[in-house]
Amino acid sequence: MNDYLAASAFSALGHPSRVSILRHLVQAGPGGLNVSQIREMLRLPPTTFGHHLKALVDAGLARQEKRGRELISCADCCAVQRLTAFLMEDCCKGAFDHPLPQTKELETS
Secondary structure, three states: HHHHHHHHHHOOOHHHHHHHHHHHHHHHHHHHHEEEHHHHHHHOOHHHHHHHHHHHHHOEEEEEEEEEEEEEEEEHHHHHHHHHHHHOOOOOOOOOOOOOOHHHHHOHH
16 A cells, blocks of 8 residues: 555545445445445446445456456455555654653542
8 A cells, every 4th residue: 555545445435425334335345236236335426436335446446257247346455454454554653752741639549
């Protein structure tokens, strides 16, 4: 993961409908969901839904495959985990370089 890929993924998540779609896909697990099922759950018009789902696929956060006559969408949980790990990689580094100020309560304990 690099800054460019992370920015692309976060950009794809920059709309509430896309976050909802991804959350539904993550909850569905590796079996995924039929495109119609997701669209009906979220009550989005087909063209709007298609646009949002494409953004997630293009960013690598979701993938689609044909299963018979159905188009199934799945979250790419590895990509979501990589994005989370990338974001948290430097979490709290340097946070303790400067000691926290002591309060009177702590000093008397």
